Amino acid sequence: ALTRLAADLCARVDVLERLGLGYLTLERSTPTLSPGELQRLRLATQLYSNLFGVVYVLDEPSAGLHPADTEALLSALDRLKAGGNSLFVVEHEPGVIRHADWIVDVGPHAGQHGGQVLYSGPPAGLRDVPDSLTARHLFGPPAPLPGVRRDPTGWLDLSGVTRNNLRGVDVRLPLGVLTAVTGVSGSGKSSLITQALADLLGGHLGREIAPVEAGVDPADLLTADDAPAPTQGSLGGDVGRVRRLVQVTQAPIGRTPRSNLATYTGLFDHVRRLFAATPLARERRYSAGRFSFNVKGGRCEHCQGEGFVTVELLFLPSVYAPCPVCHGTRFNAATLEVTWQGLNIAQILNLTVDAAAQEFADEAPVHRALSTLQEVGLGYLRLGQPATELSGGEAQRVKLATELQKAVRGHTVYLLDEPTTGLHPSDVERLHAQLSRLVDAGHTVMVVEHDLGVIAASDWVVDLGPGAGEDGGQIVAQGTPEQVARASGSRTAPYLRRELDGHAQPAPT
Structure with missing residues (x-):
């Protein structure tokens, strides 16, 4: 037995x-x-x-x-x-x-511009579908690598870092460049960047690190026995040059449907002021607060601005139905009588980012926020789309777009944990372009990443391993992608070398 x-x-x-x-x-x-x-x-x-x-x-x-x-x-x-x-x-x-x-390719784009089955069949047949973005990345030439790698403008020296499976690790992390932190799953990448570095650098800046979202901290889900031990180690080097630390995670941007794309990015404040400045609103003495669905005055009081009501059923789960008074618009009839450019406030919230960018082309504060959302590939989202309906990858890109539209002064270090998760290769290219914008503006970006395209296009790579868990937690290699690709003992090196070789070869015909 x-x-x-x-x-x-x-x-x-x-x-x-x-x-x-x-x-x-x-x-x-x-x-x-x-x-x-x-x-x-x-x-x-x-x-x-x-x-x-x-x-x-x-x-x-x-x-x-x-x-x-x-x-x-x-x-x-x-x-x-x-x-x-x-x-x-x-x-x-x-x-x-x-x-x-067998491949079923859906598209051609996202949101209302997608939803069509472009192809269904063996992989080779996808090559002949001109509208397929997937086909371009499977059979087309790879995205070009940067002609010149950026040189670091300074260094952060981490010494004796102990956290999870990191045991007394010493590492130098460059400033002023895009750094990819690589290694097998469980090798200690997140422990080094989003935990140890965030703790030590946040402590140096005189505050606890606060992720840029109003979501539930994953640590709240842990028991006291599961909570990770605090970081041990010291931080030196050119740390005095850093003025700000931003950690962009995939946690939700809001806990309730009241939080949405427009409210989180701040563009809704500008939109409400535009409505308050219309002749009818001024005649009725409506303030900008009248056009908020979160406070009394302009919202529908039957559903309290939710847009739906809950129907309690005996012995069955509750059912959510559109509000019978406002029919899901969230506002009362008097508020909806006020229009800007022929649209009321509910119709504005129902616009996609792409459509809203055209409507607000002459309103600089609103258009700036909308254009950054388009640049990170979120043009298909509706302005009033509840935050609870966004995926982790969408939430992370909303946060990134919010950061991009800010006029940031002083050197900022951005930390991202696997930002390409859930992204199509075409969206990955857009994301990389926006991360490069942050670096070109004089900031530092560090990403924990597995996507070989992003790693190959980075300026610096730090590879952890060699294995996972107790077999990991060590710095296996660091340097430019070309240097790490030649490192012995690195499990990332063979794949990175293959990726770099693919960029050097002519595109397949």
Whole structure:
């Protein structure tokens, strides 16, 4: 009996190791796991079950995975397929898409400009679909790399850093450039940048680090036993040059539907002032507050500006229905009589960013906010779209756009943890362009990243590893992407070298 139990235990552990989760301790609580780790854990359960005839639906399983871990994931998916199962995978990673037997491409763009099935068939056939952005990235030439790498303007020296699996780590991080921090999943990247560096630099600036969002701190979900230990170590070098620290996370930009794109970016304040300045509003003595759905006066009091009402059903879940008074507009009838350029305030909130940019072309404060949202690829979102409906990647880009429109004085260090998660390659290119804008303006950007295109286009790379968990937490290599690509002992180096070689070769015909 003991032999059978031991064999069963070894088989379960073997599945976890093949999925790259061998570094996790058995008592590790699930709230401390990343979404990618949780998804692979569930996948391991299915692999061990040996079921057949099952339809599996996976939503971006490669999110947050190093290329080496992605290969292990593809092997696991192949095993499920070989067992007589069907797999439907929503995915952005080109390597995973190329591995598929069948591709369904949806587009051509996002939001109201998408929703069409452009292609359904074997991968090779996608090449002949001219409207497909996916085809351009699978079969077209790679995005050009920077002609010249930026040189650091200073250095931050971290000494004796101890946090999670980092044990007495010493590292120099450059200022004034775009730095990619790489390594396999669980190697200590986030521990170094978004925890240790954020703690030490935030402490130097005389305050606790506050992420630029009004969301729930993931640490609130942890018990006292799960909460990470404080960072140990010291920070030196040119730290005196840094005036501001901004950590852009994928946490929601608001906890309730009352928070939306317009309110978070601040453009709604300008819009309400425009409405208050119209002749009818001045005649009725309406202030800018009249055009807010969060306070009494202009909002619909039946739904209190929510736009919907809750219908309680006996023995069934509650149902949300449009407000029968305002019909979902959130405002009362008198407020909606006031128009600007022929549109009332509810119609303005229902505009997409792209449409609003045309309407407000002559209003500089509003247009500036809208144009930055367009530049990060969010032109398809509606101004009044509730914050709770935004994905993590969309929320992060909203925060980035909000930062881009500010007139920032003094050297700022921006920290981003896997900003390309959930992004199509075309959106990744846009994101990289905006990060480069921040660097060109004299700031520092550090990203924890797995996307090889972003890593290859960075000015500096810090690679952690060599493995995960107890086998990680060390600086394996650092330097320009070309230098790290030649580093021995780095699991990132072979993939980065292949990426750089692909840029050097002529595009496939």
